[in-house]
Ligand SMILES: Nc1ncnc2c1ncn2[C@@H]1O[C@H](COP(=O)(O)OP(=O)(O)OP(=O)(O)O)[C@@H](O)[C@H]1O
């Protein structure tokens with residue numbers, strides 16, 4: 299299942315630990331997987347280490363954390379071995395991450411449009427006017443209704459879903475080879491959600507981008523991704539084809555599928571998981 | 580019966596942009612009312628206007644029969660609490676969970692803080708182990724649960740919930756939805772709830788309003804969605820999109 303030819307990313311035994319006053323918090327405990335030019339979904343319980351896994355790959359782990367891996371390589375480059383400068387250069391150009399907290403990660407004192415323009419201009423030599431045109435086109439591509447107005451707004455002046463799409467536009471404009479998208483559509487209404495997924499989908503199938511799609515929306519993951527990793531308490535508990543999510547074996551995954559509300563199913567209260575200590579072993 | 584929330588021909592204007600164009604709404608006490616609609620259609624703005632956080636240009640808002648002025652007083656926030664869409668922005672990252680929960684209790688002069696904090700954390704499925712963590716040390720879903728605990732801790736009668744579970748995985752989402760339903764029944768709460776997930780809205784709400792471009796386009800009962808009895812194209816698209824992603828080859 300893990301691709302040999304065309305492997306973009308290899309993760310072997312990744313660990314992220316936070317020292318805190320009350321002891322060590324092991325956020326990621328030995329995660330391994332590889333990514334080709336495909337759509338890989340990561341699902342899992344809140345707090346199971348999905349975002350910290352993505353951040354570790356990006357080099358965005360908070361400084362106080364300890365991070366280790368047998369292997370963490372992007373396109374053959376040892377990510378833990380290179381200098382912070384080289385890491386930043388990769389991050390700006392070849393790897394991008396849509397963070398889970400879009401508004402928080404946009405610069406609050408700069409207009410949305412300027413942020414996209416500046417991102418573009420750090421990657422490519424383009425004139426002011428062209429940069430503006432391309433930023434507007436990108437906002438339009440992510441289904442922002444009136445790009446001209448939104449271009450000049452600051453992050454606190456846009457709705458939740460608009461902020462999320464601004465962040466997506468900013469990440470897309472750099473044309474990365476690998477994208478980590480952390481809950482990229484959680485604030486979008488379902489129709490816009492599908493448009494944004496359509497864009498990501500084309501980048502994978504037409505440009506050969508590798509996509510890690512972190513989401514708690516199992517319906518989306520199973521219909522959109524090629525493969526899925528299921529995380530629980532900092533570990534990968536199951537890996538399967540997205541289309542076979544319905545036949546998952548792990549009781550956590552099965553429980554997850556069962557506790558979603560469905561239109562027309564009248565279940566009050568919703569079934570909840572009976573978490574077993576051995577799942578976290 | 581006096582309505583819990585009445586919104587009448589509400590207009591909200593930011594600079595020159597009309598975010599709400601004469602929206603009306605009526606929510607009965609104990610009812611759970613849903614808002615769905617396009618991104619940017621004004622759902623959060625409507626909730627924020629009720630909470631006194633948006634520039635109302637005209638129209639009126641009444642809570643429990645009392646028409647509200649431009650200012651909200653302390654008594655208002657004991658009755659009405661809001662859970663914001665963005666759990667990152669609404670919790671100060673450099674404060675501990677304990678401080679975040681103490682604050683509203685202190686403002687409103689509650690004496691039994693200790694007991695309330697323990698219970699609130701327990702209710703949202705965060706053990707005492709989280710109590711002295713900083714907000715920035717929490718995952719997205721953990722923050723959202725703190726935000727819900729913070730809204731519940733004052734025991735308001737009306738909750739304005741803006742995408743309360745969109746940051747949560749399905750298992751925690753089910754727990755939080757069950758919790759919200761259970762508290763609503765026990766304390767006879769009124770909910771005004773935004774979600775882009777139609778399944779959540781039909782699960783939680785009796786009635787709902789569909790919004791687009793600052794206007795209400797359709798008022799429905801939950802069963803209309805179940806039986807796909809909708810009249811507007813936009814609502815129909817929403818229903819279709821709810822089935823998941825379809826790859827066009
Ligand atoms: N700075 C930090 N210090 C201490 N612990 C942290 C820090 N950041 C995250 N954690 C902890 O690490 C664990 C994993 O967090 P992470 O953000 O990866 O979860 P997640 O799977 O993305 O969850 P969610 O679905 O809720 O976003 C959580 O238990 C979280 O509380």
Ligand SMILES: Nc1ncnc2c1ncn2[C@@H]1O[C@H](COP(=O)(O)OP(=O)(O)OP(=O)(O)O)[C@@H](O)[C@H]1O
Nearest residue numbers: 455456457458459593598618619620621622623624
């Ligand atoms: N402070 C502000 N200044 C200018 N425009 C604003 C401000 N706040 C909101 N708006 C605009 O009002 C409109 C409605 O925003 P609102 O946040 O209510 O949308 P929403 O329906 O909640 O969308 P979403 O589902 O994406 O959260 C948007 O076009 C937004 O840009």
Ligand SMILES: [Mg+2]
Nearest residue numbers: 349398718719
């Ligand atoms: Mg996360």
Ligand SMILES: [Mg+2]
Nearest residue numbers: 457458623664
């Ligand atoms: Mg909103």
